[in-house]
Amino acid sequence: MMLDWSVGATRRLSSCDGYDCEIYCDGSISRRLPSCSGCLYRLDRAFHPFALKERSVPTTQSSQTGSPTPMALERVNGYTPLETATLITRAGCERETLPLSRLILKAFYGGCFICLGAHVFLLVVGGSPGLRESNEMLAVMVGGFTFPLGFVLIILTNSELFTSSLFFMTFTCLQRKTSILGALKVWVIGYIFNFAGALFIAGFLCWWANSLQDDTIKSYASVQAEKRVNVQWSVNFLRGVGCNWFVGLASFLAMTSGDHVSKIYCIWIPVWSFVILGYQHCIANFYLVPIGMFYGTNFGVGKYIYQSIIPVTIGNIVGGVFLAGVPFWFLYGRNSPMGLDHGKELAQKKGPGGEPNGDASADMNPREIGPRNVSDDPSQIV
Structure with a gap:
């Protein structure tokens, strides 16, 4: 009608x-x-x-x-998979049309937020030497419960994270709603400024602020960094694959939720799980490895780049693209209403200055009646 x-x-x-x-x-x-x-x-x-x-x-x-x-x-507290596919498409279109300054700031904040969660994880596990000696996996499980803090902050503040963008941009590129060059722009800028945010937390708010005050925690910071680097290249690669599969699942589940409590729960469980399993996240490693190097490790920058940064990053790309983005597009994106050449205009809305305002997420609810103000939207996404 x-x-x-x-x-x-x-x-x-x-x-x-x-x-x-x-x-x-x-x-x-x-x-x-x-x-x-x-x-x-x-x-x-x-x-x-x-x-x-x-x-x-x-x-x-x-x-x-x-x-x-x-x-x-x-x-019904949530969206169907096809409705979720519509939200994912709008999120990818928004990323491509974001002004460069906003994308840079969002990416910097994304790196900071991830590393705030990693920082709390390091304090909890490093500050529990007795528990680590008696039951190391229990210590990791308890500390891992705090790690998803960073992902929650990113989703609820609509910040930018390289690993989740691998899922979103792959999905929309396969729908031909975003270009490959646009996706590469989002990935490269996201990666660089996530790295900058991680080093900011490690250098200024951790090492320089001396927030790891206990010698036991400082010693653990070095030990855990060595465990992340002194392994085979293929091991870190596969750990990166598994990690970003979980990140893609967390991103999809968060999009299916209609309220903040459900979003937090849907993010928390998958992220907590990959920490327990020992998988590697390249952006979190930009904090966890350098902070160990600040306090002394048995490897240098060259080995860190070859043994950790390169394999984990490639593994995250493979997991986010081929285990999350492509399968979810095949299942739900090909026949999504947004695949009928009607959706990309939503991300091209003009702001007061005449340029795209990049806030397609302001109209994220596929069931809602009428447009809404951005400040009233409870469904902001990563």
């Missing part, structure tokens, strides 16, 4: 079960009064900014009459 829409118009829609659904529009915000119980009317901006569509609502069996009764979709 398509209706003409004009500024200031009011539409009263006749619905089932004797209810009326009244919708107001002032040109910028649309809202729905308590809706009918049999039909859900929504404004689907993915196809046309003011296209009013009718959707059926799932039904449940009534305990009294045995007849089907409608169930409101608002009760």
